[in-house]
Amino acid sequence: MAAVGLSPWSVYDRPELRDSVSQPSAGNSREALLGVDGVHCAACVSRVERLLAPLVTQVHVNLAARTLQFRFDPERVSLSSVLAALDAAGFEPQVLAQDARLTARRAAAREQxxxxxxxxxxxxxxxxxxxxxxxxxxxxxxxxxxxxxxxxxxxxxxxxxxxxxxxxxxxxxxxxxxxxxxxxxxxxxxxxxxxxxxxxxxxxxxxxxxxxxxxxxxxxxxxxxxxxxxxxxxxxxHLRRLVGARKLTAVRVGEHGDETLPLASIAIGDVLRVVPGEAVPVDGELLDVAAELDEALLSGESRPVVRCAGERLLAGSLNVGGSALCLRAESLGADTWLAQITHILAAAxxxxxxxxxxxxxxxxxxxxxxxxxxxxxxxxxxxxxxxxxxxxxxxxxxxxxxxxxxxxxxxxxAAGSGRLAAAGVLVARPQALSRLAALDTVVFDKTGTLTETSLTVGEVEALAEVDRGRCLAICAALERGLLHPIALAFQSHDRGLLAEQVSSQPGQGVAGVIDGRRYWLGAAESAPGGRLLPQADAAATPLLLRRDEQMLAYIEVLAPVRADAAPLIAALHEQDIGVQLLTGDGVLPANALADRLGIDKVDARMQPEAKLAHVRELQRQGHVVLAVGDGINDAPLLAGADIGCAMPDGAALTQARADLLLVGNRLGSLAALRHMARMIRRRxxxxxxxxxxxxxxxxxxxxxxxxxxxxxxxxxxxxxxxxxxxxxxxxxxxxx
Amino acid sequence: MEILFLLIPLGTVLLAAAAFVLVWAVRSGQYDDLDEIARRMPDDEPD
Known part of the structure; x- marks a missing residue:
């Protein structure tokens, strides 16, 4: 099938393989992480660096892990030429062939x-x-x-x-x-x-x-x-188990029955079968009614989780149910959650x-x-x-x-990072741990952080002659393509209306033209009559839909509060760590949530720049601030705080430029962060x-x-x- | 005491044999995972 190339490495120039061993990074360049054999000392490291200097940039060799990280420009340099250069100099690169790498490690351990x-x-x-x-x-x-x-x-x-x-x-x-x-x-x-x-x-x-x-x-x-x-x-x-969990083959369900293929030839949209006891090979959507999976490797959660039809399965999780499951491939190779976590940990x-x-x-x-x-x-x-x-x-x-x-x-x-990873906190930048020991203020984002990520549309109160379905369809059209949790709440109400000239202002709202009329959907100060309906276990965000200057409807978007949010806040207070809530939402829902959780300081209606300015002001007063947010919308906040902790959702893990990543989706792990940082420092x-x-x-x-x-x-x-x-x-x- | 002139070289040869056996055993992977053997016992279907 595959033609025999000039060098055995040329197979890695095939786009699908190249993409599975490297990540896009700044500009056109890609970042690759390889295992290398034969690197034993600082002299070898400098040899590798000299060797690769004409080909690639930002070469980092890790002696302990025997890994090599570099950036290359695929337009200018082929990955195979880098691999061949390494091989010729006696540093055998390990690409995807994780088994060979494990063998080398084992041989070294035996010799020892x-x-x-x-x-x-x-x-x-x-x-x-x-x-x-x-x-x-x-x-x-x-x-x-x-x-x-x-x-x-x-x-x-x-x-x-x-x-x-x-x-x-x-x-x-x-x-x-x-x-x-x-x-x-x-x-x-x-x-x-x-x-x-x-x-x-x-x-x-x-x-x-x-x-x-x-x-x-x-x-x-x-x-x-x-x-x-x-x-x-x-x-x-943890890192090695992650690397080892990366599968090289997958079983594709085709017209002529199942066939086992190398992972590189799986395309997005393929239907794959995973038998009990096997690991899911790629990220994808579950096609069966329900499946039981062990995601311990990815999130630290030791109990099996049940996923339902349409939910996203992550590569590296094990099918621990009694029967085979089918999924449709959605992200492959370096785009999978597993590959991204691996990349972040290795870089750390x-x-x-x-x-x-x-x-x-x-x-x-x-x-x-x-x-x-x-x-x-x-x-x-x-x-x-x-x-x-x-x-x-x-x-x-x-x-x-x-x-x-x-x-x-x-x-x-290393011991401290290992302990944190087991609790679902990945340390992406070890440098942050030394600042964490002095932590005295935690700043939380609201939506997706203290509340669940997925929002649902609650009460809709029409103020003019429009029905509920039409209102929601207009909202869905305006918010289409946006990644904010509020936008996603309307997704299921989409009726295919076309919105033009859509402009969105973070923290304020979106505007657009539908059927020639100008619509605006944004935060409302309060529901009609000044009442607000924070339900027993949900914080509501009131939105106002306007057509030209006419008010059409109040729409409430509800987000259930995370079960572990209140215990976390209590635990932080116990340690005399100040807690603040910064949110782009309205004053009333923000206050309602703060009251429920016992947060003393709330700033609502904050745009990303205002949040950042607020954190800067705190830092000027001498506070050491940990910011917790969803990683995408709060990116500036996380970058500006002393320590940024992202609660990443979905595939955009490496884009969250945070020091810590809460991969387990469990807020509770944050309570012991400062204690752990201090223990590491004391040790x-x-x-x-x-x-x-x-x-x-x-x-x-x-x-x-x-x-x-x-x-x-x-x-x-x-x-x-x-x-x-x-x-x-x-x-x-x-x-x- | 003259017997030591025989026993010491003999001991050295035995030591060399022991060292070779040990190195062989380690290199052939017999010390890779000492826990797994114990866990494998109740496994009905060895692979």
Whole structure:
């Protein structure tokens, strides 16, 4: 079917595949996110960046996640040429082939475990063979036996240092080649010094051996790294599960029965079948009467949800009902909700908050200082007692390696983001979490935020000779094509009237010409006679429909208040966080809602610019403001506030330029936001404090020669472990 | 004590064998998921 192209990557130039692996971004360019193998260090990162510089812009490589993000102009550069360039340079790109990426990860995890096993076996044996020499200089042992014990130690230490310790040696070589230093440098240096000096002493037949220290160092350090990567994997698990949930094939229902096709050849409008236990491949409209789905992956909601005919099913949700379901494809590839969440989360992982960069810089300076200090220690001891020079210098190198310092912040941040994601809050910009800790004011939008998204038309009171159906049809024609919730309420009343010269003013209303008469639909101050009918569980927005200057009808649009809105407001008040309601709706419904929920400050009739100005004024007064809105209409508000939280609805997820995304559709998760941000900050501070205190404590001991190399290795690994465990000590959020 | 001249090299050979078996076992995926085996037991239809 597909022609064999010049390069195996050329298949990705087919528009449907290209669109499923990249997102439109600014201008004509598209943004792509790939997995890359073979990127291990900062040097590789800069190689990839240099390699791609002539082809694409805004290259970001994430070392931890092994992902590559870049923008390219499809008119100018084909995606396949970028992929081929990467492949030729030895960085194999992973496009859609998520299975291959998982395989690579698994192979890396296996190798890590194998290295630990070898290090453990060797370290134990070396320790046994070294034991006869502990507490004496070996002179009590018969010379031939001593030489056997010493050379066997050498033999056993070799695989431990050069196989099990290879990641440290290779990592150090790479950073040094890139003209930088990182933690691997002192580690590799101490391993090589200990190994080299001991080997020389075996050949000489006298002197102290450090094989036991070297092997134990490798064992403890690989153990600590293993635990660290396990906890990173656990924190990044949400993203990986999202990526893994992306299906590559779908079953299309056709005239000649079902056929399984690659996802790339599914078109919008195709009818697809999903058998029980399978994941929905694309976003689409449910064609069956009802279906039961598990959307935990997308929203954090662990209970299955029931969707009815016509409702939107999301790619990545599982069919947990008893029978197969059918859906009509509506959005594919990168447009699906799943792909957008994945993209946002991956982009968030690429971002390094400012304090993280600061910590990394400190760690870099610290390492140089450690190297210099070790050299100074060796020199000092050389003059005092040359026999101890090597051991003291090794202890300094090993003990003061700032592993814990560089792990302090990222692990706490990763653990916190993971907890928030489980409660349905996605952190799109980790930077926001540091501002969130100081939060003292929350500004809510009304429609779609505190109330349900979908509005319904309530009472219609005719003021002239028109019937209800005609009024609503006129409204529907005026509001057609607008995305505001009020506009959507009229959708079902559309009778196909044609409105011309439609103009809409946000927060005020829409105007247009139908059948030659000018109509205007906008906010009304109150219903006739000044009465307002906020029903028991709904907030009503009165609208006024005018023809020329004649008032035609009052129309009430109702929105049920979200069930978790009142508990949320109460919880925020309890924490002394001010709550304000800013809405484009009229004064009366806004006040009615505020009274019901106990919100003390209300500003109604606010246009987007006025909302933004209000938030700016709050910020000038020194408040730290969290704005919660629907993401599209409130985009300026969310961008202007210190932290913007979007409650995205529908497909436009990536367009919501917000710091946080409430994907679970549960307001309750917001109550614990500040607490969680403060916990993350406290964990980070504790970790940094612990790492600094540990280093300050052991450094004098190591320089003074009171710390033997193996003790230093144990201390360093334990200090990393403390940081890893401490970062995990975050409370779990309950959204309900 | 002369027996140590035999036993230490022998021990080293055994250690090498153990290391090879371990590396093989890990690389062939036997340590990938230690929980799943336990969960697979009540599954009537292994795939």
């Amino acid at each position: 475990l194998a290295r630990i096993g070898v290090a453990a076996l060797c370290a134990m044996q070396v320790m046994m063979l070294a034991w006869p020499f502990y507490g004496n200089d070996g002179s009590v042992i018969e010379p031939a036996m001593a030489q056997l014990l010493r050379s066997t130690q050498w033999l056993l230490a070799t695989p431990a240092v050069f196989y099990a310790g290879w990641p440290f040696l290779a990592g150090a070589a790479r950073t040094l080649r890139a003209g930088r230093v990182d933690m691997d440098v002192p580690i590799a240096l101490s391993l090589l010094i200990a190994y080299g000096a001991s080997a020389a002493n075996v050949l000489r037949g006298e002197g102290i051996l450090y094989f036991d220290s070297a092997t134990m160092f490798v064992l403890l350090l690989s153990g600590a790294r293993y635990l660290e990567s396990r906890s990173r994997i656990a924190a990044g698990g 992982q690429q971002e390094r908050p400012a304090y993280q960069r600061r910590l990394d810089r400190w760690a870099g300076i610290f390492i140089v200082a450690v190297l210099l200090l070790a050299a100074a220690t060796a020199l000092l001891w050389w003059h005092l007692d040359s026999a101890h020079a090597l051991s003291a210098a090794l202890s300094v190198l090993v003990a003061s390696c700032p592993c814990a310092l560089s792990l302090a912040a990222p692990l706490a941040l 980070t501070m504790q970790n940094v404090g612990w790492a600094l205190a540990y280093n300050a404590f052991v450094l004098p001991l190591a320089i003074g020669g009171a710390l033997t190399p193996w003790l230093a290795a144990l201390g360093m690994s334990l200090s990393s472990l403390v940081v890893v465990v401490n970062a995990q000590r975050l409370p779990r959020l309950r959204a309900d």
